[in-house]
Amino acid sequence: NNVNLVKVEGPEQGAEHVFGMIKEELENKRLNVLGLATGSTMIPVYKKWVESDLDFKGVITFNLDEYVGIGAASPNSYAYFMNEHLFDKKKFKETHIANGLADDLDEECASYEAMLNENPLDIQLLGVGENGHIAFNEPGTPFDSVTHVAELTDSTLGVNSQYFENDEAIPETAITMGIQSITNAKKLILLAFGEKKRAAISKLLEGTVTTEWPITKLLEHKDVTVITDLDV
Template identity: 35%
Template sequence: MRVIIVESPQAVAQCAADLVCQQLRQHPDSVLGLATGSTPVALYQALIQRYRSNQLSLSQTTSFNLDEYVGLPPSHPQSYRHFMEEQLFRHTDIDPGKTHVPDGMSDTEQSASAYEQAISDAGGIDLQILGIGQNGHIGFNEPGSSLSSRTRVKTLTPSTLEANRRFFADDEFQPHLAITMGIGTILDCRQVLLLATGKAKAEAIRRCVEGPLSAACPASSLQLHQHATVLVDADAASGLEHSEYYRWCEEQRQRLGHPSGH
């Protein structure tokens, strides 16, 4: 696992944008896995800025989002399809026909199976962007999720519902179910890039990177991935026992000219 520690949330966004752009320069037709939530927004803003300055094109890429609420139509302001349209898609040259978000409105079991098949038909995901919940979830794989799980419906924990409540009005329906890529689906991605900022994520990052491999912290499954990068700011890294070693390792990678090494 590669751990990159930078000093600020802004630096996380810019470094993540560098890694995404590097991937697309090498493989313009890459399949990207995308995440929602507050942390990836700054990354998407950085990508939009680079598109507008002709440093980036998404015209040949295909995207698959991690998850979607069950019961919200794509046009709903709190749906993740709407989120992606507003935060990234409509501001770039990505082909709308190549953007995929799980269908939370029809037969969910069939939708989940079809989503897995669509990822396979696209050749698999080259680079998956992840956030992390305070309880260690990735996607909506809550604690206790099977480490070999595939795309399916999950019941959200009370802590996840509370964390997301700020996005919904007091009298607005907030789904308790979501379709999410499974942990096994995520581990199949060729590269994984997990982003985290702020002290509220420090304990989850500690458990992800240095804790035991356990379904109690779904993000710890990334310890099994051969090409996983955890990119965090100083606050999110504050619980890491070996943070100085990770900084030193990154310095050596840069010195040796292998910035993308794992």
């Protein structure tokens, strides 16, 4: 298949590989719009950027997703995560995250998608859910989906609840870029570490494209790098 598989020792080495790729794209002036992801997988990646002299001052970012009903003031929001791990420490030209507190969520999704269309993604960073979801595109999501409000599956709610602080209820819906919005990016970089991600990575490498495993849509993209510590 078309996937450029990069085998690493673990998350630290994975972050180093991403760093090299980003540095090269920045130096060659090919990185103007960068798609970002949240989740524990991304923490070492952003840490490395923060500790480096990489210059993102000309870069516009878009985040994949955000929970509905909470905003940057909540430690559980992805806006908070991004501020804490990256945006408070590195200067970007513009940063965009869908607003989970918007009154009109459909309007918020439409305007987010319009902004993406005006600023095509050069690179999109991705993690993967245990059930193969990318961003919050759960199994069964149509491949031609654009930014929308998604219902989270029980599996995802279960995995994500461990990160929820203060007794705040875990939102059951989120705004997410669609599978189409994600695969529109020129270059995709997906990171997956640890046994919990084995099923998703195995499905991808098996080579059958199916909506039951959203990650498999990456097989039809022409520039995909998968960085993993799994022997698959």
